[in-house]
Amino acid sequence: MSVDVTETDAKVTRPAPDAGFPQSASPTQDLGRLLIRCPDRPGVVSAVSTFLTGAGANIVSLDQYSTEPVGGMFLQRTAFRLPGLSAACAEFEREFGETVAADFGMDFRLTEASKPKRVAIMVSKTDHCVLDLLWRNRRGELDMTVAMVISNHPDLADEIRPFGVPFIHTPATRDNRAEAEQRQLELLKGNVDLVVLARYMQIITPTFLSEVGAPLINIHHSFLPAFIGAAPYRRAKERGVKLVGATAHYVTEDLDEGPIIDQDVVRVSHQHTTADLVRLGADVERAVLSRAVRWHCDDRIVRHENQTIVF
Amino acid sequence: MSVDVTETDAKVTRPAPDAGFPQSASPTQDLGRLLIRCPDRPGVVSAVSTFLTGAGANIVSLDQYSTEPVGGMFLQRTAFRLPGLSAACAEFEREFGETVAADFGMDFRLTEASKPKRVAIMVSKTDHCVLDLLWRNRRGELDMTVAMVISNHPDLADEIRPFGVPFIHTPATRDNRAEAEQRQLELLKGNVDLVVLARYMQIITPTFLSEVGAPLINIHHSFLPAFIGAAPYRRAKERGVKLVGATAHYVTEDLDEGPIIDQDVVRVSHQHTTADLVRLGADVERAVLSRAVRWHCDDRIVRHENQTIVF
């Protein structure tokens, strides 16, 4: 059955982090990503690409977006290959900052694909999101270093540790919430580039948000219409919704109102029980969260006001 | 190119109204639909099917649903073929009512597929929904009789009249809203079995709702999250939503909160302008509304509390 031998041999080896982009079949060595943001005016694309060419870089992909037809902000992601990038990085940043960035009043960020993001995953009791992230990471299709998994419950330890990832239990009860948060901050601050809330069912406080020093991505069920508050799936069932979905977003002080990264839905009918909606919703949640984390780790997302540009 | 001659010859002839159901290839003659609703208890399926068999009917399809595992409401739709149905209908109803329905404390409704629903479509200025309904009706895939199209604007007259359907303009200004409503009610009362709001941008008053004497189906844009109020597409764009969609629902006194019939979405990205979102949303709206109207006209929808069961 299914004797596509070549496919077997070719098995899914670690794809370049830019897979999905032109010229991405090669490894991450010497692959840089330059994200810029400045007021839109003629000459930006030319200035950036001329600088890169002059520095000896070969542009691998280039995506840009203007927030308005005229007079808005200009955002661009350029992936490029520059032999000896790691050694040249600091000098490149300084020079680009003093010339192009200064000329155009530009914010910019330069990252090296060979340095995967350090990621912490926070979970409670359900496993579908965290396992999908760890499995894709082990499989080589999600380029990140999982520094730790933190949970307010001990339940998932045995499922997570076989992936070779530290599982740290920080019990959070009604009485010790502040201490638990401090303990989490000690673990996270300076150690991670991204925190993923993979069905973490505790309130994230403004303190945590301002001190953790890394962006947070959260996954949230989504319905049309929305059911805010307790038991959303039961209420969605009672309302007879025909779609259940999920939204991945960056966490801001407005609970569940941060910039949307990705969304998806699945069709349901009256035949589905509330338990079915939860099950089908979980499939959407893990898919959407994994895509959002992947795009973040590949430096494909630029935030602008309360939205995301996903290049 | 594409020389599938057979398909051409077989062209899309008027499908039976139950197309999509078993045994539906034949015409609507003698095809009945029995919808029942009663407290759930053993023996209902047996009693109904035995009655039908005894009456000389052949069951074409049978779908049922219980709202709870035990002790809920039981809903069933049975399509059947009974030679001479039209003549026998009154007697069938009386007998079924006195026996099975009485025994089980059952509400029921018997319809004949050969008597299409009489439908009024209400529109404002945009044509996508009404044209899709009229086109599917002309094509033979939406079994209804369009009695009239009513609009508060004259704009669409020339597009609609070529379908052979009356277009009636009932101007509604801030000052004459009550009279306009009365005029509409005069046109509708007793003349139609269903009113479809195909992007009709006027408030439906409780008076209209209680007097019109027919169910109303509305189509509404839908987003995750919802954007209630003015300029929803623009606000969805500003929020950076990744899905735009539409919901078809029955109209109740709770504006836009009636039982959902169908929903769907389409993926969008930051590259889409607000105008693109409106355009893509229109494609979803016409598809969802046409499905909802089709299901209603085929007697496939049962309302229960604030939800629909679509058999």
Place this chain on the structure above:
Amino acid sequence: MSVDVTETDAKVTRPAPDAGFPQSASPTQDLGRLLIRCPDRPGVVSAVSTFLTGAGANIVSLDQYSTEPVGGMFLQRTAFRLPGLSAACAEFEREFGETVAADFGMDFRLTEASKPKRVAIMVSKTDHCVLDLLWRNRRGELDMTVAMVISNHPDLADEIRPFGVPFIHTPATRDNRAEAEQRQLELLKGNVDLVVLARYMQIITPTFLSEVGAPLINIHHSFLPAFIGAAPYRRAKERGVKLVGATAHYVTEDLDEGPIIDQDVVRVSHQHTTADLVRLGADVERAVLSRAVRWHCDDRIVRHENQTIVF
């Protein structure tokens, strides 16, 4: 973030095997499924439901299908609850066979939901399909007993054994293929009710098929158009397909031509590399295969000629 406490507490507990069906919130005890097949004629539904009611059963769900408007085959699945089903099963079968089944020339099959199917999963080197099956089984959303995982490669042992499932390596080289097949048959015959080929990259011989004594479900990549033979993903890339997909089907002697159980696709573009297509295809494969196995284990699939009816 996401403090929907109720949802957490309600967590995904083992759903009844008929989840997705009316009245399915309760456990599998006393839950029976009766699948029938006979020439279509009036009175079948009535006879079956009257028999069940007479036997003291409460019908939980009933789905039927006729292959033709008139004169075709009639297929029906009835789920019902009968107190003491296990003890009464043999007598029920005998009586039903001698009365209803005999009257209508009916094939039938009676299964108890409380007796999960015994399943063997056969794999080669890729893990996505087998892990998704094992994970859903552990999570309680795929009701089966995984008797063993058999592989022609040792690679996946460490990933599979933590699920508490035997992993058996049956090396198959060019020289020992027949012996390897015999070894597999010894393991499988009489021990399993279903064999799932979860990306098993060896030819299934007619001998194996006729001797294994259980149905086989396979998962296969699918494209529009199809690319038969080696390296299908590379060739799909070269052709510039805009969709990649997967098909789950029963295995027959016609390689990859058996009755289709489920299919799905995902959109791709020129930006995706061949490695991306393989990765995205894997996501579709695991989703489609898991659905197909779930439907089989819930006795929802009836085969008829070269197609499936999925109730």
Place this chain on the structure above:
Amino acid sequence: MSVDVTETDAKVTRPAPDAGFPQSASPTQDLGRLLIRCPDRPGVVSAVSTFLTGAGANIVSLDQYSTEPVGGMFLQRTAFRLPGLSAACAEFEREFGETVAADFGMDFRLTEASKPKRVAIMVSKTDHCVLDLLWRNRRGELDMTVAMVISNHPDLADEIRPFGVPFIHTPATRDNRAEAEQRQLELLKGNVDLVVLARYMQIITPTFLSEVGAPLINIHHSFLPAFIGAAPYRRAKERGVKLVGATAHYVTEDLDEGPIIDQDVVRVSHQHTTADLVRLGADVERAVLSRAVRWHCDDRIVRHENQTIVF
């Protein structure tokens, strides 16, 4: 109901042809599109954008693609705004050709968005594809000039002429096929930039293809697996497919094997009759064909070997 007043007022006005792209809210005046193709080597992006900036153009969007990580072909689409483009066009082309294009061994094409493509639509008896194209064009969301509709049958005249488009009947019988083709070529040659086969059920001959002087886009049903030859929907039904779909592609001498532009599918089940499959397939066909034509008319498609790059 649905009182989103702003949306009504804002109604769907003619979007710029680049809608869906950054900075596309303004009209087509002065909007140019430059498509290039050359062997991939460093400096292309920089050279093109520097030329454009030097010419006084403001880059509106820029998309590029390389067929290989190294050593492949480089394709790029640049949309830009240049005051006085129409007058400057010839000079721009000459200069660009002598400098950048010559330096990089580049093919290129420059188009003006203010000059819509002249399109002929060829149909037989079914109306769904042609009506969707004409309706989108009238509505302002498909920027083209429909020069004529040509049909081998008279059936659709009354549906098409109200759109203000010439309907020309070129009867094609077994005996006069060659003359009919000549008549069609006389109508088309030199008069159109694109021919759309909107369910045109006649063979396109190599003669026609080589003489017509414009690309052809065709729409074709698609299944997994494919059913080549007569009655594909009936055979798909017999095989029990779970998806039906459509493929839009450029026509080449390999019948139905030309470069794919877009594809889509819809889920179906055993409950759908063959007539239902035809009906649902038609919905997919019109959606896919309209997207393909839109992308072509917006100069978003580049052909490379047997695939398309859709920017």
